[in-house]
Amino acid sequence: MTVMEQRGAYRPTPPPAWQPRTDPAPLLPDERPYRVLGTEAAAKADPELLRRLYAQLVRGRRYNAQATTLTKQGRLAVYPSSTGQEACQVAAALVLQERDWLFPSYRDTLAAVARGVDPVEALTLLRGDWHTGYDPYTHRVAPLCTPLATQLPHAVGLAHAARLRGDDVVALAMVGDGGTSEGDFHEAMNFAAVWQAPVVFFVQNNGFAISVPLAKQTAAPSLAHKAVGYGMPGRLVDGNDAAAVHEVLAEAVRHARAGGGPTLVEAVTYRIEAHTNADDATRYRGDAEVEAWRDHDPILLLERELTERGLLDEDGIRAAREDAETLAGDLRARMNQDPVLDPMDLFAHVYDRPTTQLLEQENQLRAELDAEADGPEGAGR
C-alpha cells in the first residue's frame, strides 16, 4: 500500500498549521525619518513641551561640555559624550512617568540626569569611585549598562514583572546602533513581543560603533525594520528633532501602557564628539561629515522653531543658559572635591552576608591599611 492509499484522497490544501498571523504592513517604519520641527506637524506640538525640551537641551549640552572638561582635568576616568544626541537623551527622560523605568547605556548619563538623577551620582561610574552612583529605585533608573545590549532583556523582564503585578509601568531601554548586532538585542526584542511586555526599545543610531560605521554594522533598510521580524511596530525618527523624538516615543509609551506591547524606535542622530575622550575620531571620519551634522544640531532646530513662532525670545534663551550654567557650576564644584572612599566597601556588597573567606580578606586589607597608616615604612611600596 502506498502512503497515498493509506491516507485517502489528495487534498491540495496549504500546510495545516499555516495561518497568516499579524499583517506586517503596519509594523514597517516610514520610508524617511519622521520630523516635526520645520514641518506642519510642529503647529500641533504643545508649546509648553517644546519650551521644556529646549531648556533641557541647553542644559544637556552644557552638561556634556562640563563632563568633557572634567575628563581633561582628570576628574573623570572617561566620558562618552552625548553631544549632538541631546534630543534623544532629553526626550527619553521627559516622555516617561515617574513610575516608569529608564534603562540607560554608558552613553546615556544625560538621560538619567534629565530624569532627576544627581549628575554627580550619574557620573560616579565614570569618575571611578564606584560602579553605580545612584540608588536605581529612587528615580527608577537602572544602572548605566556597559556590556552592550545586555540591559535590554532586563528592561523586558522588569516590564513583564510589572504587568504581572498589575502595575501600570513602562520600561524604556536605550541602545546604540552597534548594540543592535548583539544577540541580546534579538533575544530581548523577541521576549518582549511574545510576552507583549510594555517596553520601548530606543535605538540611538548615531552612525558609529566606536569607529565602525553603520554600513559595516547592518545591511538592513533601517534598524527600525528589524521590528517586523519580531512582530512589533518599528518607527523611524529624526533623532535631532526633539519634538519628533518626543512624539514618537510618547506614542510608543502610550501604546505599551495600553497593553499594545513593545515598539522599536530608531532615532537617526550623530555623535559629534569622539566615542570617548580616549578615542581619536579623526582616524575614521572626516570633518565635513561632522560639520554637516552641526548644521542639523538639535538645539539649532528647536531654537529656530521656537523663535520663529515667537515662543522663545532673548530672555528665554538667557534663562535656559543660566540654568545650564548653574548645573555646570554645581557639577564642577562638586566633582572637584575628591570623593570619600572606603576600601572596606570592596567587601560589603558582594553578598548579602560576607562569606568567611571575604571576612578573612577584609581583615587582611584592614590590617594592611592600619599598618600603612601607622608606619611611614610600608607607604613607599
Add this chain to the structure above:
Amino acid sequence: MTVMEQRGAYRPTPPPAWQPRTDPAPLLPDERPYRVLGTEAAAKADPELLRRLYAQLVRGRRYNAQATTLTKQGRLAVYPSSTGQEACQVAAALVLQERDWLFPSYRDTLAAVARGVDPVEALTLLRGDWHTGYDPYTHRVAPLCTPLATQLPHAVGLAHAARLRGDDVVALAMVGDGGTSEGDFHEAMNFAAVWQAPVVFFVQNNGFAISVPLAKQTAAPSLAHKAVGYGMPGRLVDGNDAAAVHEVLAEAVRHARAGGGPTLVEAVTYRIEAHTNADDATRYRGDAEVEAWRDHDPILLLERELTERGLLDEDGIRAAREDAETLAGDLRARMNQDPVLDPMDLFAHVYDRPTTQLLEQENQLRAELDAEADGPEGAGR
C-alpha cells in the same frame, strides 16, 4: 550667541546621514507558503528531479523508521526523527553541488545521508560511540550540531572564507523554528548580510521546539519576515512540498552563488514523531493535529502528483521501496554490531599533540585497563 546664530540659517533638511537604502519590499516573503505540487507550477518542474525527490523521500521515511526502531532496541542512545520533514531534508541535500557545504543540526542526519554520508557514520553521535562519525571534509557536511543555532555563524564564516579564496562554494545551514530565537541566529544572519556571504539559512518550522509551540516562540508574521531586518530576502515555502522546497532553495543557492548574498528560507512543516524517543508528545499536543498533518504528508503529496501525471507507476513505487529496504537492511545489520571502541581515543584528539598532563592520564587509564584485563578482581567494581 545662540547655537542658531553660530550655525547660520536654518535648513529643514533631513538628517545628513539618512539615505533610504535597500527597498524592503522585495525582501518580504509571500503571504502564504509557496507551493508547487497540485498547482500550475508543477507542470514546469523537471520530471527527473521529481522522481529523484520521490525516491529519496521514500528512502528517508524508511531511514527514519529504522533509526527509531534502533532506539527501541537500545542500539541508538537517542534519535530525533525527521519523519514528516523528509521533503526538507532531501531537498536541502539535493539542491547543493558537490563543492558546497551542508550545516545540519541534530535532527538533520537524513539530510547528511541524502548528501552521501554513510548512515552508520551519520548516526555515530546518536549511537554514542563518538561525537561526529564522519570526516566533515569527505562530503562537505559539518558535524551535526546540538547547541542550537551555533552552526549558523560557522556556515557564514565558511562561506565567507570560500568567497575570499575565490571558490565557488555555497553553504546551506539548517535550523529549527526554536533555534531562531537564539542570539546566534541573529548574529549569523547579520554577519551574512553585511558580508554578502553565499549562505542559505534554512529554517524547518516544524511547529514545536520540544513542547513549545511556535506561538510561544515568536510573534512575527512569519519566521521568514525576520529576513528584512537584516536586509536579505525572506522566502516562505510549504515544507512538505518537496518540489516547492527544492525550487525555493535552488533559487536561494543560485542567488548566493551569483554573489547576491544570503537568503532566509522558512519551510512550514511538522514533526510527526515526538521530539526524540525520550519525549512524550501527548503531553503537549493532540492527535487531531498530527492526523491533519498526515493528510499533508510529503510523500503523499509527491506520489499523487507523479502518479496523476503518469510519471510514477506501481513498478516505480516498488523500486523506490526496495531501494529503501536495502538501505534499512544494511543499516540494521551494521548497527546491530557493537562498535569497536578504543578508550585511548579519549586522549588522542584533544590537542594536536597531547600535553604532559594528558599523557599521564592516558598512562593511568591504560594501566587500569590492563589491570582490569589481567585480574578478575578489579573487574567487579
Add this chain to the structure above:
Amino acid sequence: MTTVALKPATMAQALTRALRDAMAADPSVHVMGEDVGTLGGVFRVTDGLAKEFGDDRCTDTPLAEAGILGTAVGMAMYGLRPVVEMQFDAFAYPAFEQLVSHVARMRNRTRGAMPLPLTIRVPYGGGIGGVEHHSDSSEAYYMATPGLHVVMPATVADAYGLLRAAIASDDPVVFLEPKRLYWSKDSWNPDEPETVEPIGRAVVRRPGRSATLITYGPSVPVCLEAAEAARAEGWDLEVVDLRSLVPFDDETVTASVRRTGRAVVVHESNGFGGPGGEIAARVTERCFHYLEAPVLRVAGFDIPYPPPMLERHHLPGVDRILDAVGRLQWEAES
C-alpha cells in the same frame, strides 16, 4: 514524639516539591525556562506547576538562554524571585555574559540597593549516557565568579532543603542538580519535608578516621561506596559532602582533615582547573602540619566530556578513589 512516615522519594520529586512549596509560600516566586510549563521540564522537575500556579508563574519561554536569564534579572529587579531552569549544563553557556557581568554583580554594583534573588537551576554532570553537550560539569566556571552562590545537593532531603534555601536567598544561586541522581531514592517524608538547609554548611556523610574524602553532588554516593569498599583494605574513610562550593565551609573540611591527616578530593568535573585544585590548595594551606601526604585529587580527565559509550572510563569510580587513597603514603603508619 510522633513517628514520621518516611517513604522513598526521588531527588526529582523532592525538587518538584521544593518548587511547589516555595511558589505556594511566596507569590513572587516565578519559574521560567524552556519546556518547564506544559511539558513539566525535560526531567519533569517542574511537572504540574503550570497547572497549579498558571502560565504566568511557570512560564515556557522562547528558546534563548541569555534572554531567559536576562529577563529574569529584570524581574528580580522588580522584586520577583525568578527560578530559572537551564535545560542542560552546556546550554547555560549562552547566558554566561548575563551571569558573570550582571547576575553576579548587580548587588555589588549598586552598593546593595539592587540585590538579585535569583535561582538558576542547572541539571548537570554526566553518567546518564547523554550525547555531547548534555553531560558537562561546569561548576569551575561558577565558583570562579564572585557574587554567585554555587550549591549542589547529593541527597533527596538536601535537594529539597537546599533548593528552598536557594529560592529564599537574597543572592543569586547557581543550583546544580546532578542529573544522574534525579532518580536516586531515599527515605524522605514528602508531607513533612525537612527544614530549609542553610547554604554554606558542609556535612560529614560518613565519619571515619583514616582519611577524608572531600566531595559533592554526583560524586557523594560514589565516595560512600568507596568508603564501604575501603573497609576491606583496613581504611576507615570519612566522607565530607560540601553541598556548596560557594560559600565554602572551611571549618568542617579543615576539622576533618586535621583529624584524619589525609585527604582526597573527588569530583567528576575535569581535574585541571577544576574545583579540586582550589579545595586541595586551601586544605593544604590550613592543614599543612597535619598532613601525612599531599591532598590528592580524583577527577574527570582533562578532556571534553566523552561519548556515552566511553563515559565510564572518564568518571571517577570506586577503583580510582581507592587507588588514590592507597597513594596517601601509609608507610609511615606501619
Add this chain to the structure above:
Amino acid sequence: MTTVALKPATMAQALTRALRDAMAADPSVHVMGEDVGTLGGVFRVTDGLAKEFGDDRCTDTPLAEAGILGTAVGMAMYGLRPVVEMQFDAFAYPAFEQLVSHVARMRNRTRGAMPLPLTIRVPYGGGIGGVEHHSDSSEAYYMATPGLHVVMPATVADAYGLLRAAIASDDPVVFLEPKRLYWSKDSWNPDEPETVEPIGRAVVRRPGRSATLITYGPSVPVCLEAAEAARAEGWDLEVVDLRSLVPFDDETVTASVRRTGRAVVVHESNGFGGPGGEIAARVTERCFHYLEAPVLRVAGFDIPYPPPMLERHHLPGVDRILDAVGRLQWEAES
C-alpha cells in the same frame, strides 16, 4: 657574531609586529574583530594592518562577539587561520558558548579531522583604571576548558614570540594580553624579532634559592620587583613565569620548587577558584616532601573587579607578596 641593535619597544608594538609578520608569511591569516580595521583597535595593536593587507585580511566586524568567534570557526573550518580580537576581557563572555562548545572541541569531536587553528586575542586584566567590565581576569574560565591553549606573555619579546606561535598552532589558543603591560618597554630588536617561542614552556625569569614565586602575565613584573625588595629581608627569590597555563609546564615548576622548598603563587585574578588553586595543588602533589611550608597564594580578592579608584587595594602588590613569603615558616631555617 654580529651585534644586534636593540631598541626599546612596547609590548603593543611587538604584538603588532607579530600580527604583521604572520600575515605576511601566511596569506591564510586573517585578523578580525571590533574596530580592528580603520581604527587599528582600541589599543592600536592592529594598527596599519588593514591598510597593508586590505579589509578582507583585517576586518571590522559587526558588534557581536559570538558572531565574531562563530564565523571565525567557519573560516578556520575552511582552512583560514583567523586571529580574533575580543575588545576587552569581559566582552569575550558573549562568545563563551562558541568557545566552550565548539572552539575547544571541534578537533576532538571530529577525531582530528577538523582542527581549528584559531587565535583569540583578549586584552585582559586590570591596573589601567578601567571602569567596570574593562579589567576582568578571565583565565580561570579558559584553563578549565579542555581543548584550549591559554597563553599570556609578560615581556615584549614573549609577546612577539608567543603570538607567532599561537597563530602557527593548529589548536585554538586564547591569547591573553596584559593590558597594563601594553606600554611596557623592553630592549627588543624589531628588525630581527626573537624566534617563535614554543608554547608550553615556563621560564625562570630570576634564579633564586630561598623560595619560588610562580606567576604569569601582568604579575611577572610585580614579582620581579618583589624579589628585588626581598633581598633586603635576606630572601633570594626565584621567579618562574609560566607563560602558558595550558599546556602547563610541570617540569620547570616542579624543579624550581624542589630546589627552593617554598613557593608562592601570584596572580591578579580572584583567588578562590582561580588558577592559583590548581597550581598550588599540583605543586604540592609533586613536591610534598620537599616543601617546608604550604604553597601560599597571593591573588585578587574574591570580589568583582573594583572601580578604578579602589583597584590598587585589590591588585597583588609587592607588600602582599613579601608578606606571604614571610609566612613560609622560616623558623625551621634559623
